Amino acid sequence: MNAIAAAPPLVLAVDAMGGDRAPKMVIEGMNRALDSIKNVRFLVFGRADEVAPLVQGFRRLRSRVEVRHASDVIGAGERPSAALRNGRNSSMRQAIDAVAAGDAQGIVSAGNTGALMAMAKFVFKTLPGVDRPAIASVFPSLRGRTVLLDLGANVNCSAENLVQFAVMGEVFARSVLGLKTPSVGLLNVGEEDLKGHDAVKKAATFLQQSDLAIHFHGFVEGDDIAMGTVDVVVTDGFSGNIALKTAEGTARLYTHYLKRALISSPLARLGALLARPALRKMRARFDPRLYDGAMFLGLNGVCVKSHGGTDAFGFSNAIRVAAELVADGVNEDIKRDFAFLSANRETNTTLAVG
């Protein structure tokens, strides 16, 4: 036990006030996270009079948490620019600042995505060579799990942005999926070289020809996300967000009609009753809470966004993602790859032409 006690503890800053069910689900989520993460401590930011009593309710959690008072809360509908200007005393901003100050190694929030991105970018800055941060997350697939990015940080992307997303997404997949050499595909409207707009074509040419140690598969299509054709699917934030939401909507539609079918007759009801454990296992596999925890890749600080509508289980998974990314030194890996990319770029004019 001495060895573990001697290891420096992982400290995560947590925004207690972000998310539809905050702060209760946040504190419960932290408590649940202790099941899977050893040696973690939390700095929790929020209204101390609300947050401290909640923490006290969990005996195991108490000794691992320091509550720091933050008077303000960023609203779900607040504009990023307004949050940046007026949100200095918010729980979200204070949690980010704690990472920048070295008090914590990563931050988790289920609050306003745009505000979180704006603040994290302002405080952390981007890593050397990264033009734009991207939002990455994990989705269920036939072969296991697929990383998709960008999920909406950048609606317009150049070929260079896409190449950078590929590099960052590959590092993310190595950490979160635990793969040594994840395969990477560029999302397009066909697999042939002549398909797509200029940015994807140029990015593909660069990834094919570069000396980057990336296993680049080529173009993939929308159905390849669920098929698991590649481990990492790279696209711009507009298409990525639409793919993410379309998949969510389709899953909801399917679930709705499955439920309806299984109550449509007495025989179907009985069948559903018998198959219930199996159906429950299937639903657990698609449980979006399992896939909670999107990382803002490319910032000089680990920032993980939990779903605004999440509960304690989902939030605990987002905490786990943050802990893994910190433990694996994801940002150190990205820095190394970008140093290589920038050295490589000088001898490669494919992108410079664009």
Place this chain on the structure above:
Amino acid sequence: MNAIAAAPPLVLAVDAMGGDRAPKMVIEGMNRALDSIKNVRFLVFGRADEVAPLVQGFRRLRSRVEVRHASDVIGAGERPSAALRNGRNSSMRQAIDAVAAGDAQGIVSAGNTGALMAMAKFVFKTLPGVDRPAIASVFPSLRGRTVLLDLGANVNCSAENLVQFAVMGEVFARSVLGLKTPSVGLLNVGEEDLKGHDAVKKAATFLQQSDLAIHFHGFVEGDDIAMGTVDVVVTDGFSGNIALKTAEGTARLYTHYLKRALISSPLARLGALLARPALRKMRARFDPRLYDGAMFLGLNGVCVKSHGGTDAFGFSNAIRVAAELVADGVNEDIKRDFAFLSANRETNTTLAVG
């Protein structure tokens, strides 16, 4: 019966050689289509020695079909430009030419999409005022059915293109969904005005302010396609294709795990057996063959694309779509709306600024 006999018969040109299972499934599909479409005749283009015997196999079909020999077949992998240059004697091109010559009122093909679009555009030309044709089709939703366009004809779209797609998609929905005033939404990464790229923002402003008789809902997100929030979802061909394929992939993933769950234990197997009729009904609802038949909107001729991997049932649905669009005079409606749009445009500078 005299009245019906006196009505001019609907004539559709059919490419017998397009699709993975052509020509057999095409001829079977035509035969099936007779179940739902009265008074239809077919001009069928393909290798006469293959096609004519197949037609002879269906007693009911024989008298409704004229087989016209076409020596060439456009391959699934052929480039559109090559098909346009060298495909004059192909079944696809001959079928399109028959519509241009007035021998038929619409054409249906399950062949190479790019080649079909290139040839149809070359032969038919676009309708007055239409800058670019779009591909539109119908998808299952919680509220019934949703029209989505563009599905991949245009990877880059201006605000003006999106507005034109909105006008054409609305006309398409009136015909295919049988709605009087379908609601129209623009696909975006959020519902707020500040979200998205310039083209969607400008298109939204125009659709909000214009005097077009369109029920414009505003922005919608990817999950709204399956939710049926609006009747028509408008987007560029890149995002539209990705949404379409992502939905297909998600449905496949879900089906796969449902099947696996239902054979995972003896109890689950028994349950599945009891629920089988209900599950079958549910699957029938999502059967992609039901939604077969994508229209190339904006051309001066009705051109319907059936899925390349379709079977006779799917192809018969694509034929039904073509028949409905011809019977409803969709292109006349589009012409009328575009005349209004171009008159309207002169007094509206919102788009001209872009």
